[in-house]
Amino acid sequence: MALIGRIMALDKVSSGTEPNKAMKQKKNFIPEYADMPTPDAVLVNEGWYRKLQGRCKLWDRWTKGDYLDYNERLALFSNLRFLRYSDKNRFVLQDVLKFFVPETYEGHTCDEGQIRQKFRDSSLKPCPIVKGPLGVSQTIPEFLSQNIDIPIVPNLSKVPLENLDKWMDEHVPQFLDDREAGIKILKSQTASGKTERIINSLLTKVELEKTKVIYAAPKHSNLEEVETRLFNKATFNQIALIHRCPQKEITQSDLLYLQLGLPAKTRSAKRKGFIDKLFSPDEKGLFLLTHSLLTNLSNLDADLIIVDEEIDSSLIKETKLGLTNLATTIPFLDLQTSQELTNFINDVKDRKRDEGLAIDLTILREKVAPQVEERLDSYIQSTQTSSIAVGLFECYKTDGRLSKDNAGNNCVRMVRKSTLIGDAKLNGIPVRVFTATPLSKRTEMYYGVEIEVIEAPLAENKGKIVQFCGLSGARGMHNDNFPKIAQYIKEKLPQEVIDKSILITFKGSKEEVDFWQSQGFNVAENKGNQIHLLNNSGLDCFKGKSLIIAGKSDLPQQAYQDYYDDCHESPQELTRQNQVIELNGVRQSLYLFEDEEMRKLQLQNIQSNTEQSAGRARALREEGATVYLFSNLVIRDADEVIDR
Structure with missing residues (x-):
């Protein structure tokens, strides 16, 4: 709209209105434009216009x-008139006229004379019409005045790795010694040594025989790794005080029970024994459990809860029915309940x-669920x-809200918040989170708290992270961007680099994984399972390797709409638009929500998935590690950014 306003104002100038008066008369126009100085001419060489292509x-x-x-010609010529050839015997106007097709403008006012007149019009100033580096709009003179062929180095202050290590040695023990109740976050890069320092502090500074400490990690595989590292350093007496939660053995029937919102039928004596110890006030020591279990338990009593990696995504459990x-x-x-349920379904x-988002679940709670539960095995079997x-x-356990399913149809959404945050505050328990990628914005929204984040200095990589921003990295509606992303990677990387690199990309079906393999990529896997953008947190198996990170993972629009609806009394429809923001040391244009709260949440989500994936190579400490990142949100760990 600003561009249109500027063009309309320029049109007044061409009709004889004084330039400054025309600019100031235009409503909804940038007021500073009238007072802007006329830019200097930019020197160009042979083939300058090829840089504008695309x-x-x-x-x-x-x-x-x-x-x-x-108006379009006016916008174009007001830019081009500020270009000059280094060779004074050549003129940019001649290049422009080479592409002029008189037949196209037959019956219109545009002719060679008008074009020349616009090039001579000293009242015209350029407006941004070029997609500059990282999608930021620029004028043609501004764009051609810079060397767009060299990589962009983000303008971030980074310290030597030794400085980061010194900071971590000092601040991690302080962070764990801080016994103020409630949740706090220590943010530091992937491979900065968070877990190692946690282990050292627990074994050297905490009297486990007198203290109950809970350590939570995302997955059981993370717990197994931490347990091994603890056992390698612990004394005989300390080993006896380390308890790891056994992984639950779940049958297909159990999965259905859990999906329905009921406890699994299979009971594990070992797991029950672990939980009994955890809740016993007389039992002390270090208890290792998953984020999921921690956030599903209530009224925990512990001296300290340590959370490795972000836990925010486990604090809010949502179900769409x-x-x-x-x-x-x-x-x-029964017949009456069937009729009432049919009416309920039709109503939703x-x-x-605008008819209201709250859905009364009384019919489900008092009639449908109890009757189905009485015949549950028969229901599951048939x-x-x-279709369950x-x-x-x-x-x-909760009330219902109106939402949409993946197909865009109305559905019932139920949200349950973990009591962890409230219990910790009430019972005086410090919860200390260590992560490279906090997702605290959603937690702050749902719990009405402000979470303190202590941030470590950003350190230089020993390896290298190169980010290519020529494509957004979005997967597309039906994965239709996959071929474009694959082709873009092949254009930017030599085949020998692709051959020796491991690809981390979107979670995919067998057909989608087969596509990447058919294109010559080595899709990441661990123990027979695909490692993708959403499940790689904490993995060490790609340390020192060459990685290709292809794609940008974000939540669907409806997820953000649901979050917004949950936290606002009068929910509005969320909208996005391209916005230029200063982020991670560069100005970049991104498709973001207009609502500030949702925009911050969106940026956290995208950066978290991208930074975690890039961090699997441990480029911070591994000199031989190189990460090639293909998405358009520049992360703070990037060493170089290639714009095209």
Whole structure:
């Protein structure tokens, strides 16, 4: 809109209005424009216009002989008139006229005379019409005045690795000794030595025989690794005080029970014994458990809770109950309840947002769920797994909200918050989180708290992270961007680099993984499972390797809408637009939410997934590690950024 406003103001100038008066008369126009100094001319050389190809739509259309209306021509020529050849016997105007097709403008005012007149018009100033580095709009003179062929080095202050190590040696013990109740976060780069220092502090500074400490990590594999590292350093007496939660053995039937919102049928004596010890006030020591278990327990009593990696995504449990799936329970209900449930389903199906987001679940809680539970085994056996009413029994614990499923149909969304944050504050328990990628914005929204983040200095990589920003990295509606991303990588990297590198990309089906393999990429895996953008946190198996990180993972629009709806009384429809922001040492143009709160949450989510994936090579400490990152949000760990 600013560009259109500027063009309309320039149009007044061409009609005889004084330049400054025209600019100031234009409503909704940038007021400073009238007072802007006229920019200096920029020297160009042979083939200057090739640098504009694919970056300036007006120039691309002009060179193709397409029709540009008067305002579009005005915007283009007001830029081009500030270019000068180094050779004084050559003129940019001559290059422009080479692409002029008189037949295109037959019957219009545009001719060679008008073009020359616009080039001589000293009142015209350039407006941004070029997609500059990292998508930021620039004028043609501004764009051509810089060397766009050299990599961009983010303007961030980075310290030597030795300085970071010294900081961590001092601050990690202080962070653990701080016994103020509630949650705090220590943010430091991947491979900065967080876990090693936690282990050392626990074994040298904490009397485990007198203290109950909980250590939580994302997955059981992380706990096994930490347990091994603890045992390698612990004394005989300390080993006896280290307890790791056994992994739950879950049957297919258990999975269905859990999906429905009920406890698993299979009972584990070892797991029960661990939880009994955890809750016993007389038991002391170090208890290792997953984020998921920690956030599902209530009224914990501990002297200290240590969380390795962000836990925010486990604090809020949400379930979406599809209406078609809910209808599969009707044959297992009495006649009256069946009719009431049918009415309930139709009401939710036709509900509009402006009619209210809260959904009364009384019919589910008091009639449907109890009747289905009485015939649960029969229901499970006679219903296809894909049609099970996932989350039905969550209605016992929470209320419902209107939402959309993946197909865009209305559904019932149920949200349950972990009591961890409240319990810690109430019981005086310090919760200390160590992560490279905090996701605290959502936690702050849901719990109404402000979480203190202590940030370590950013250190220089021993290896190298190179980021290519020519594509956004989005997967597309039906993965239709995969071929473009694959081709882009092949254009930028030599085949020998691709051959020796491991690819971390989107979570995919067998067909999607087969696509990447058919393109010659080595898809990352560990123990037979694909390692993708969302499940690599904490993994050490790619340390020192060459990695290709392809893609940018973000939550769907509806997820952000749900978060917004949960935390605001009068929810509005969220919208996004391209915005230029200063982030991680560069100005970059990104497609972000207009709402500031949602924009911060979105940036945290995207950066978290990208930085965690890039961190698997441990380039901070591994000199031979190189990471090639293909997405357009520049992360703070990037050493070089390639714009195209």
